[in-house]
Structures are given as C-alpha cells and as structure tokens.
C-alpha cells in the first residue's frame with residue numbers, strides 16, 4: 001500500500017508540475033533542484049509535456065552497429081542485469097542499459113512491464129534522452145552525470161507519471177561516460193533503496209570493465225611480444241631453473257629441427273648436448289652478458305648468448321638463451337671467438353666439426369630457398385612488386401625492400417637472388433637489428449688474427465667476404481648503428497673490405513639487397529640514418545604491400561599456407577568454415593603473412609576434424625577463447641527448435657515483440673507465453 005504521506009507528496013508534486021507547465025514557476029519545497037533544472041531544459045528543448053512516447057527510434061541497422069560498438073559493455077553488463085532482475089523479478093520492474101547517447105541497448109523485465117514499456121516505445125533502439133522524452137532517470141542521469149531517481153510527476157511527460165525510475169552512470173577507466181544502468185517500474189513501488197542498488201550495480205560493471213580492459217591490454221601486449229619474438233631470425237629459448245626448455249620461438253624450433261610441442265618440455269641438455277657445458281653457459285648469463293660463445297650440439301653448431309631473468313617473480317637459474325647458426329663449420333677446435341676461459345685456462349665450450357646448421361627458412365644457411373613462384377599474391381599491388389623485383393633480378397644494382405614486419409621482404413630477397421645470375425653463389429642474410437653493436441663490425445667485415453683476445457688464428461672472414469659472388473641480404477638496415485653506417489657506405493662505394501684489426505684491402509664482389517620496416521625518411525630527419533647511405537642503397541626500391549591492403553590475396557594465401565602447414569604437421573588439409581573465414585577476412589594482420597601462418601598453424605594443431613572454425617582461432621581475433629574439444633553431438637528436440645526459432649527472430653528484430661510475433665506467425669500474447677515458458681528474456 002502506498003502511505004498517505006507519500007500520496008500527499010505525489011499530489012503536491014503533480015500540482016507543482018502543472019504550475020511549472022502552465023506558468024514556468026517552481027515550487028522549491030516540492031521539487032528537487034536537479035529535477036527543476038531538467039524541466040527547464042525540457043521546456044527550452046520544446047519537449048511536449050503531454051506525451052512521453054518515444055518517436056526517435058534508431059533503425060535496425062544502426063542498432064546493430066551500436067550493439068557491436070558496445071559489445072564489451074553489453075557482455076559485462078548482461079550478468080549484472082540478470083542478477084538485479086532476478087532480485088526484483090515479479091515486482092513489475094525492468095532493468096535497462098543505455099549507451100552514452102541515451103539509446104537503449106538492452107532491457108530485461110517482467111512481461112507486463114515490458115508490454116507497458118513497449119507501448120511507450122521504451123525498447124532497444126529508442127532514444128531515452130531528455131530532449132526525446134523529457135525528464136526521466138536515464139536522460140537526466142546522462143545530462144547531469146550523477147545517479148538519480150525520478151518518480152511520478154517528476155517526469156516531464158504525463159505518460160511517464162505512472163513510473164518510477166532510478167539510473168546511475170557507467171564510466172570507463174578514464175572517467176568518460178559510457179552509458180547508464182536504469183531500473184524502471186510502477187511509481188507506487190518506488191523505494192529509495194532502488195537507487196542504491198543500481199549505483200552498486202553500475203560500479204560493479206565499471207570495475208569489471210577496468211579489469212577487462214587491463215586484461216585486453218595485457219593480452220595484446222603479449223601477442224605483440226610473441227609476434228616480435230617469432231619475428232626475429234635468432235633462436236630464442238627460455239630455460240627454467242631445472243634446465244627445462246619452457247618456451248622457444250619459431251626460429252629456435254626450426255634451427256633445432258623440432259616442432260614447438262616437441263621442443264618445449266625437453267631438458268636443455270637432451271636437446272643441446274653436454275649439460276655441464278650448458279650450465280656454464282647459463283651461469284655466464286648472470287648479469288649483463290652479450291658475449292657470444294660457440295656451442296656444439298647434436299643439432300649443429302651455434303653461437304649462443306645467455307641472459308639470466310631478473311625482476312618479477314624470477315626463480316634463480318632461469319635464463320634466456322639466444323642462438324644463431326655458426327658460419328659454415330670451418331672453426332677449429334680451439335679457436336672459438338671470444339670464448340670464456342675457465343680457471344684452468346681451458347675453453348668452456350668443446351667444439352667439433354658438425355654439419356652446417358639449417359636455416360630458418362629450412363635450407364642451408366647460405367642458400368636461398370624461395371623463388372618468385374613461392375611468392376603468393378595476385379593482387380595488383382603484389383603483381384607490381386613482383387614485376388619490379390623480376391627486373392631487379394636482371395641487373396646487379398642495390399635493392400631496397402620496404403615493407404612491414406612479416407610482409408615478405410626476405411622471401412622477395414631470396415627470389416631476386418635465385419632469379420639473378422648470382423643464383424649459384426651464396427645468399428647471406430644478416431639481421432642488422434639483432435647484432436650486438438660491438439660485434440657488427442667484425443660480423444660484416446671479419447677480423448684478422450690477433451684483432452682481440454680470443455680472435456682465432458688466421459682471423460675470420462666477415463659476411464661481405466662470405467657472400468662473395470652472391471648476395472648479401474642486410475635485413476632491418478634501418479636499425480644499423482650510425483657509426484656502422486659510414487663503414488658500410490665506404491664498403492659499398494669502394495667494393496673492398498678491410499678486416500677489423502687488419503690492413504689488407506680485400507676486394508668483394510657482392511650484390512646487396514637491403515630491407516627495412518622503418519620509414520627511412522623519418523629516420524633521416526631524426527638523425528638516425530645517414531642520407532648518403534640512403535641514396536647509395538635506394539637505387540631500386542620495392543614496396544611490399546601489407547597483407548591488409550591486398551584483400552584479394554588473403555583467400556589464396558590462406559589456402560597456400562594451410563596446405564604448407566598441414567603438410568609440415570603431417571595432417572590433412574582442413575577446410576575453413578565461413579564464419580572463421582569471415583573472422584580471418586576482418587582481421588587487420590599487423591604481423592602480416594607471418595602472423596597468418598602462425599594463426600593457421602595454431603588452428604591446424606587444435607582442430608581434430610579437418611574443419612577450422614572460429615573456436616580454433618586465437619582469442620585476440622575472435623574475442624573468445626579457442627576450444628580444444630568439440631562439443632558432444634546432441635539430438636535437437638522440437639521444443640529446442642522452437643526456442644531457437646524464437647531467439648533467432650528476437651535477435652533479428654532486436655527484441656521487438658510485435659515484429660518478432662508477426663515474423664513467427666503467432667500473436668503477441670502467445671509469444672509472451674512462450675518467452676515465459678522457455679525463460680527467454
């Protein structure tokens with residue numbers, strides 16, 4: 001029962017409302033100042049007080065866009081809305097979520113209340129701002145940014161005088177208004193605690209949003225890191241305190257000839273050989289250590305550098321090991337470069353002659369494997385790039401390949417080499433970004449005997465000499481240290497090198513292909529790249545388009561990469577279901593073809609029935625966690641079919657009851673009965 005005091009207050013409110021509508025005067029005793037200010041705004045906006053039905057309804061198409069744009073808010077708010085609704089179920093209330101523009105995104109409530117609301121066009125897609133429907137908790141909350149309860153004649157429009165509503169703002173982590181949460185029902189059920197409940201629920205949504213956004217940021221940072229780690233041509237291994245390999249990048253797997261799932265979990269000693277020597281290497285990683293040491297393993301000879309992990313919850317003994325193949329097996333047993341000596345003055349690493357290690361691209365390290373036929377792409381941009389590259393192959397000028405990470409610069413460089421008259425010579429790739437500054441000079445130009453402590457007898461040729469008669473691929477040239485750039489320029493101009501610590505001028509016959517994902521003009525402006533070097537290498541520049549700019553290539557690339565990945569994993573080539581294909585087509589591919597290959601590889605590993613679905617794709621593409629296990633097949637009953645049909649129609653018509661009932665060929669009341677029966681809200 002509504003108490004007599006409350007009734008009196010309502011009557012007084014009605015009188016005050018009438019007075020304001022007729023004369024514009026306020027009864028400050030009866031009308032709250034926030035409400036009075038709102039009435040004034042409504043009057044200025046010429047809202048019709050004798051009304052309240054919403055006529056600003058957004059189209060289905062626009063509503064769909066809004067639902068998509070507010071997906072995270074909706075997903076987080078849904079369980080909160082459900083839980084408040086269940087608390088008040090049967091009391092004639094409905095819970096409403098609106099976006100920052102006052103457009104209703106979601107409603108949940110008792111059937112009768114939803115029907116009443118529908119007659120006011122208070123449903124999804126309706127604009128519930130003050131300018132549209134006068135003073136109401138939603139519109140006034142959005143206009144003022146504070147939680148508010150609006151009851152009976154506090155509403156500006158007569159059609160809302162039977163209602164009470166309470167709304168609280170929902171803000172994003174930066175304080176920006178995302179929308180508000182509202183609870184509306186019959187005015188005689190008004191209770192001040194309702195507002196408190198809505199405020200608490202809005203706060204719960206805000207803190208869940210904060211968590212979700214932080215999680216998403218962490219996930220995308222992690223995925224950027226994983227892409228970056230998988231992008232480098234060095235092998236990177238994480239070894240835990242028990243000497244077990246817990247993580248490895250793609251290059252490491254390829255260098256060691258093991259699939260990721262085989263490599264991870266192995267004892268480092270089993271994979272890399274002599275554990276005693278390994279332990280010494282890992283111990284050398286304590287603190288700063290960029291020094292490379294030679295390590296012979298059953299899987300080839302590698303340069304290794306180690307670094308212990310510091311910070312966070314580090315466990316003592318954890319380390320990261322970076323490996324790269326040692327050049328072509330000419331080293332003698334006692335001449336490892338910069339080898340640390342133990343107390344007895346002996347080398348800590350035993351070297352022996354081993355076959356040359358395999359390249360990250362699968363072949364010998366000084367051989368190019370890819371040809372133009374391996375470069376997939378029929379788009380006009382790709383055809384143009386390939387045509388230019390074919391022409392480059394026919395001459396010996398320096399080529400500059402420009403393109404984002406993973407877009408195919410190295411595959412182009414290899415194809416140019418293989419189509420040139422140097423194809424029988426070596427193809428030597430050098431990653432300028434990955435080389436420690438102190439080593440780059442001797443790596444590129446070699447060193448002479450006695451150049452530094454530990455320098456091998458007879459010295460060592462650098463990459464320029466090793467690439468003689470062939471091609472030197474200078475990858476990530478934009479990251480080459482400035483002081484090194486002038487040395488490189490000299491070599492390119494004079495076509496001779498002088499080894500570090502040596503005097504002899506050695507002629508080199510090398511074709512240089514350089515590549516970068518940096519904007520070299522910008523780097524020059526920032527003083528990080530020499531202009532003279534730029535003009536020396538920019539003889540023939542080829543821009544490799546990013547994957548997102550060549551939509552027409554995507555399907556063909558997927559087909560090609562799937563076949564390659566499936567063959568490598570010894571599985572059948574799976575099909576891709578249309579929804580998964582749509583997810584792949586929508587993605588922006590910041591990691592380009594390399595990212596695509598990784599995504600497909602994960603999907604091929606996860607799927608167990610030759611069909612890739614969205615659930616097999618990484619969550620950063622779909623927003624959902626991938627599933628490993630397919631759901632059990634279930635028999636569908638007629639009732640389940642009916643429920644599915646109702647849900648699909650409700651979705652199709654954005655929850656509009658009349659249109660849903662019409663589409664299903666049943667009356668509105670029958671539809672309400674069925675909604676109740678199947679507990680569909």
Ligand SMILES: Nc1ncnc2c1ncn2[C@@H]1O[C@H](COP(=O)(O)OP(=O)(O)OP(=O)(O)O)[C@@H](O)[C@H]1O
Pocket residue numbers: 231232374375376377403404405406407408409410411412475517593594597
């Ligand atoms: N057009 C293409 N057709 C087939 N495979 C491709 C194509 N482009 C790239 N790939 C594949 O994508 C992966 C990355 O290519 P690549 O190493 O050539 O890229 P990149 O631009 O040199 O990368 P980064 O700048 O990181 O060195 C390789 O596995 C390569 O085989």
